[in-house]
Amino acid sequence: MAGGGVVLVSSSIVRPVNSSQSGQTKIHLTPFDLSLLQFDYPQRGLLFSKPDSDFHLISRLKDSLALALEIYFPFAGRLVKTENLEDNTVSFFIDCDDSGARFLHCEAKSVSVSDFLQPDGSVPDFMKHFFPADDFKSCDGVSVPLLVIQVTEMKDGVFISFCYNHMVADGVSMWSFFHTWSKICSSGSGFNHKPLVLKGWFLEGIDYPIHIPVSETERSPPSRELSSVPITKEWIFHFSKKNILDLKAKANSEVASSSDMEVSSLQAISAHMWRSIIRHSGVSRERETHCKIVVDLRQRVNPPLEKDCFGNMVYLTSAITTAEELLDRGLGEAALQLRKLVSSQTNETCKRFAEDWVRNVKNLKSGIGSKVGDTIVVASSPRFEVYNKDFGWGKPIAIRAGPSNSISGKLSVFQGINEGSIDIQATLWGDVIVKLLADVEFLEHVTIA
Incomplete structure (x- = not known):
């Protein structure tokens, strides 16, 4: 099978067509x-078949990206850090200065679509x-773009991937931007798009900008323990x-x-994955196990926000039980706990959460995973419509998550290509994958597949 073979052709900055229009x-x-x-x-990234040579792929993608950034102007900004000398803290804000997003054009002429889509998952x-990111963290937004796009031309396909600063946006906002970009590209021009609505959620009694201890904003050094952690592998599990x-x-x-609560489809699937992974992770029955899930808060705050308002409005929260209780009490109890x-x-x-966090800024460096295999993290959502992103030569044929926060237990949940189906891209220790594939x-x- 083909190797990576990805060659960088060009790297450029794409700015909004009309600068300083954001207000x-x-x-x-x-x-x-x-x-x-x-x-x-x-x-995240979408795999497409290859367009005809007369489509002018790269120029059309860049031109339409410039128009999309005019609408989604925060992605063209930069993170700014200010020092508060009076209390040895720092503060951050997004400066919508039209600095632009980075656009990487790459080629992988030896890689085909069939190399991507392995029949065993x-x-x-x-x-x-x-994928474009090289270990970018949100704090790096002071020196790197808040959005990076990579377009890789393959032997018979195109892979369009992106990474973005999570403090600026969440999946709801990112996929909304991506959809707008694809519509502009497919139409060959801009279209009437309503002005971007920022989330506008602030808690009364909290002064902005928020002060954060300097020690909490410094990058954590690479962990020496990682050399002893088993190698992770990624697998696609399809739920029809x-x-x-x-x-x-x-x-x-x-x-x-x-x-009297009804468990949802996603809660049932998440519980099934949680129980199955912990059963094969070698976690002692007395140990606590966590299932961390991302909750969209737009319609949960009062007054509620618009469902598609731009920004980051998600919260990572955990269901906690012991491995013994998780495995012995059955699927229904695990799913009900998530519900x-x-x-x-x-x-x-x-x-x-907001009040406590401001009073006691902590755990910024704790990450989202666990090195001992007792935690799973359910990210993304099957509600995101990913297969309607047509840039002008056809809809995607697959979606993939890229390397980020990829300690064992990361589950990226996506809409399946077949109606009503769901795909999960699981990052797990290799031996756990082997055991799952043998678990009746x-x-x-x-x-x-």
Whole structure:
């Protein structure tokens, strides 16, 4: 099979067509934003078939990106850090100065679409070279762009990937931007797009900009422990519409007599993955295990925000139990715990988190994973419509997550290409992958391509 073979052809900065049109020069950052200061830039990418040579791929993508950045102007800005000498702290804000996004044009002439789409669901190691970030963290936004695009031309396909600063936006905002960019590119010109609505959520009683201890904003040195951590591998697990309906029905039937809450499809799938992974992770039965899930808070604060307002408005929260309870109490109880966790994220919860965070800034360097295999993190969402992103030569044929926050237990959840299906790209220790692929109970509800 082909190797990575990715060659950088050019690197350039793309700026909004009309500079200084935003009318917005400074965006203050909330506790929800600043808690992601040490998080990696999220990375995602879409695989397409190759357009005809007369499409003028790179020039059209760059020209339409400039128009999209005029609308989504925060992505063309930079992170600014200011020193507060009076209390030895620093503060951050987004300066919408039209500095621009970086655009990387690459080629991988030896790689074909079939190399990407392995029939067993495995994700090739070379794929990491198809993504733009080189260990970018949100705090690096003071010196690197807040958005980086990489377009890699392959033998018979094109891979368009991106990474973005998580303090500036979340998945809702990023995919909205990507959709707008694709529509502009496919139409060959701009279109009437309503002005961007910023999230505008600030908590009364909190002074901005927020002061953060200098020690919490410095990059953590590489961990010496990583050399002893097993190698992770990535795998795509496909849940067909039937798989999902069966899992959801099973979970709800197990808790029907004890709760009037209905478990969702995603909660059932997440619980199935959580139980299956912990069963094979070698975690002692007495040890606590965490399932961290991302909750969109736009409609949970009071007054609620617009569903598609731009910015980062997500919160990472954890369901916690022991491995013994997780494995012995069944799928329904695990899914119900996730259901209750999501329901508990209210306006009061948001206010309490923000107030506590400002009073006691901590854990910025803790990351999202665990080296001992007791934690899974469910990121992204099947609600994001990823297969309608047509830049003018056809819709995507696959989506992939790039390397970021990729300690074992990271699950990136995507809409499946078939209606009603869901795909999970799992980053797990190699031996856990092997055991999952031999686990009859796990595979009963998963479709291996």
